Amino acid sequence: MRAGTILVCGIASESPLVMVIDAAARLGVDCRVIDQRQLAGQDIEAGVRGGVFFARWWTGAESLDLNRCAGAYTRVVPASQLRDAPTDPQGVLHHHYFVDALNAWLEVAPLRVANRLAAGLSNASKPWQAQWIRRGGFATPASLLSNEPDAVRAFRRRHGRVVFKSASGVRSIVTTLTAAHDRQLDRIRALPTLFQAFVPGVNYRVHVVGERVFCTRIDSAATDYRYADREGEAAAMQPDRLPPDIARRCVDLARGMGLELAGVDLKRRPDGEYVCFEVNPSPAYSCFDRESAEAVAEALVIHLAGGRRRGSHRKPHAAESTPA
Amino acid sequence: MGERGVLILAEADDPSALAVGRALNARACPSQRVGAAELALASWHHSPDGGTTRVVLPSGRCLDEGTIGVVLNRLDGVLPPQFARAATDDRDYAVAEFAALLSSWLHGLEVPLVNPPETGHAWAPSQHPLGWHVLAVAHGLETDDFIVASSLRGGAGTGLSRIGGSAFPRGCDLAGWYRAPRGDGDALRVWVFGEGCVGTEDAGLAARCTAFVLALGLRCAGLDFVSGSGGWRLVHVDACPSLEAAVLAVPCAGWLAGLVEGERG
DSSP, rough: OTTTTTEEEETTTTTHHHHHHHHHHHHHHOEEEEEEGGGGOOOOEEEEETTTTEEEEEOSSOOEEGGGGGGGEOOOOOOGGGGOOOSSSHHHHHHHHHHHHHHHHHHHHHHHHOOOGGGGGGGGBBBHHHHHHTEEEEEBBOEEESSSSHHHHHHHHSSSSEEEEOOBSSHHHEEEHHHHTTGGGGGGGGGGGEEEEOOEEEEEEEEETTTEEEEEEEEESOOOOGGGGGOOOEEEEEEOOOHHHHHHHHHHHHHHTTTTTEEEEEEEOTSSSSEEEEEESOOOOGSSSSHHHHHHHHHHHHHHHOOOOOTTTOOOOOOOOOOO | OOOOOOEEEEOOOOHHHEEEEEEETTTTOOEEOOOOOHHSSSSSETTTOOEEEEEETTSSSEEEEGGEEEEEEEOOHHHHHGGTSSHHHHHHHHHHHHHHHHHHHHHHHSOOOOOOOOOOTTTTTSSSHHHHHHHHEEEEEEEOOEEEOSSTTSSSSTOEEEEOHHHHHHTTTTSSEEEEOOOOOOOOEEEEEOOOOOEEEOHHHHHHHHHHHHTTTTTTTEEEEEETTTTEEEEESSSSOOOSSSHHHHHHHHHHHHHHHHHHH
């Protein structure tokens, strides 16, 4: 294995992984891929013997000392999300412990990992993460987590337009609370629900890779631009640049959470203030404009391989913002 | 506003919570216990953006944030009873959503949290043996050998025993967790309470234990050791140890009361 080798783990055909693998090829970085769909014939063992921490992967063709990798990018998914997960007893057991060993190793591996699961834990509670974000200097939307319908009605009267969404890491569509929903508000008595004051303005998705910042501006009238078409709206994405102090805040926020790669959701209000909604520890950066996404993938490869590489000294990308 | 004390999150039949509560009361340190179902059925008004939180328990008792100086958490998650018979996806969603609320509320209290609520992160070093073995070694604690493997082709599992078994056909259960046989050496249990330890007079071992537990993201844990030729070897980590015995409940209560005093100060 060459110095500066990076490891990519997950479903190799998933676009964020494809872009990193392609970027590594362009940059001449040695990149090894653990494809969750191709684990048959491969093996892994990790542990502590005689006080020594080791991790070894058999690819089928060769054996690699995983602790010698410079960095790792992981988007490993649960077996339940694999279309073609093994179903025979031996295959199930093999797959289960392969992923178990890989994930447990990544948490303590002596290399740069984008990202360790522990670093992304705050994303499992958006209101807890909002507390981090505010400490990082960003404004966050006024929020209420409640199972009291009257409290939600009062919150709505105070803020006008209000949205609701999941408080946990479970993905949900951000939805505006309408008069039609008001009639169903009694249902929240079963489970406290997160409501937020709607923030008007322009959306920005910011990808932080170490100290580098890439920004995509999203123009959309939809409540949740990710699902704009469901609202009959469009979402136009283009590379943009952030003011240096905002870029710095994003870098510091990601670093404070222990994230090597982060997707920061911002909105610039009409008064110019940037409001931060969320820091995503496993961002699907490839869903944004192609130019920014390729720049993110290259930056990630360089970051995981240990730093800037020959041939990568070029002008900052159009979507790259310089932190203060 | 009442005097600050210890909020114990534990079930009503948790003898450790009862023992620590009694020991706190004996020190005139206020304590209150709340269980998972009470939290799930409470009325919640949580404003995470710097506002206050109002929690009214089903009994009508209000959990006043101003009375909470320390949280001792012994719950391993909250399943809202109203979702107990729901479809799996709905139940999982309810558990995740309630865990998100609990995390935000507890961290927002900005008081010492012993220990943080379960995150469902099975590979956290406090949960997975590979993680705690690596951290133990990094903190100068000897451990038994441990490996997790998808097969034994590499030979690292030689001489080790598979932990647990499997229902799969004989010959298939090669993948798994393996550890060294325990042997019949002397046993030692050390309880870590913040920067203090109960169970060992060895100051060096105590210091390594407290640093190790802190690195796991915990403030309280029970650590099991067995003796070997090289000294004590760590073989088990318990993030929610029994504290029922007075020799544990009393020092734990003393430590918690000290944390409350620190918060008052």
